[in-house]
Amino acid sequence: MKIINHNYINGEFINIDSNEKLTLKNPTTEQEIAQIFLSTPSEMNQAIECASKTFESFSQTSIDERMEILQRIHDELIKHEETLIDLAVLEFGATITTTRRRTKNAINLFLVIKEELKNYDFIKKDAYSLTRKEGVGVIGVIIPWNANLAHLCSNIAPAIALGCTLVIKPSEFNALETQAFLECLHKAKIPKGVVNVIQGTGEIVGEVLTKHPLVNAISFIGSTKTGKKIFENCSKTIKRMTLELGGKSPTILLEDANLQEVIPQVLSSAYSNSGQACHAGSRLLVPKSKLQEVENLLLQNIQKLKIGDPKREETQIGPMINQTQFNTVQSYIKSGIEDGAKLLCGGLGRAEGFQKGYFVKPTVFICTDETLKIVQEEIFGPVLCVLPYENEQEALQIANNTIFGLSAYVFSNDETKALAFANHIRTGRVLINTATSKAKTPPFGGMKQSGLGRMGGKYSMDAFCEIKSILF
Secondary structure, eight states: OEEEOEEEETTEEEEOSOOOEEEEEOTTTOOEEEEEEOOOHHHHHHHHHHHHHHHHHHTTSOHHHHHHHHHHHHHHHHHTHHHHHHHHHHHHOOOHHHHHHHHHHHHHHHHHHHHHHHTOOOEEEOSSEEEEEEEOSEEEEEOOSTTHHHHHHHHHHHHHHTTOEEEEEOOGGGHHHHHHHHHHHHHTTOOTTSEEEOOSOIIIIIHHHHHOTTOOEEEEESOHHHHHHHHHHHHTTTOEEEEEOOOOOEEEEOTTOOHHHHHHHHHHHHTGGGGOOTTOOOEEEEEGGGHHHHHHHHHHHHTTOOBSOTTSTTOOBOOOSSHHHHHHHHHHHHHHHHTTOEEEEOOSSBOTTOSSSOOBOOEEEEOSOTTSHHHHSOOOSSEEEEEEESSHHHHHHHHHOSSOOSEEEEEOSOHHHHHHHHTTSOSSEEEESOSSOOOSSOOBOOSGGGEESOBSTHHHHHHTEEEEEEEO
8 A cells, every 4th residue: 555645845755744644545446545644734834935935036037947847847747647547547536538638638738838938928018118927926726636637737837837836735635646746747857846735634734825924826626615715714815816616517408409419418528527527517408398308318328328447448437536425426316316306317326236436326317496406506426407498598597597607518500599598608618519628728717606717728827927017
């Protein structure tokens, strides 16, 4: 069993000064795979002070120097790509096909940001003023367990590009992958103190990070509940914030949608990352006249889904990350049943054929009451709620009747009609006639209680900037 007992501070792996530990289990087999030591507040303080001191010099480096650092990190990660993939599958349970694609995209972010940096508009000048973009300073980063490498790369790359320094609290449940990533950073010889990583819990070290006066900005990805707490902590020192929070994203099938073609994409979105995705299309809005046809197609297509060992290429749905998340999803399914929603398929208990592993049955509810808990709250598991509507006006009302506003999906044979509908949805991202986008670096973030700010390519760099005006 692997032991992770150190942080990464000032370019060195330093032993954690605590005996508090967490045991990680393989979510597929429930076998113990690692023990993780959890840090203390004093270690977080040490990392923050290091990052603050390093910012003084690193912020003065040239664009060429920072481009070279981004290239070195990319090159080192490429060498260890397969290891990173294997560890993500092992400790998170994400399917290997999804993990392979996500890992490649994450590593490529360093090249994407490098290209953005070449032509980034740091200075604008006219006859009487000069406007200058500067790195915000020390960025505290807190990320979840559902796409660890992607979240690490999407914060580190733009921060380095702008000459910022970072203190990162990754999820303790991704410690093996994080360790492998840090070894790559170390081999890439990034300047000491630019990236500092503290292993621990949000309640202990995350709390310090969001309150510390030397931290200039916070980038958080996670639940809306935790985001509200972070917002409150940051308000004490008026930190800049980028918050990518929860979602309860609607998928709207307009009257003319080709159901045979669309339903597989509906399930691909709803059960993305085994349902452990903030952007999952977990509410499906269908015309009442098409409800029976949709139900039949959902049942037919769900029967074809491959649930099982995430290491197998054919697997489409893997386990929940741990027992806690499995129990959470079970409680929502129980709530749906008790509240009177029609259970179309799935339900309580492990998926059929599994004696071990945190495998949830792919579940579908038909809901005529949009106030139900399962309709309004983020479940973070493979649970889809189907809501019938009478007309497009009602569909729009249902789509927007949520505290969230992260993503949405619209399907129609008429793209112009779909676009017109999409323009009225209060959400940060809308996908039309697809469950996945080929766009390279679109802005990503939410409206309402799904967050603040945007990340992605140039937008990530903008999020980590301060703007200074110099007047003549």
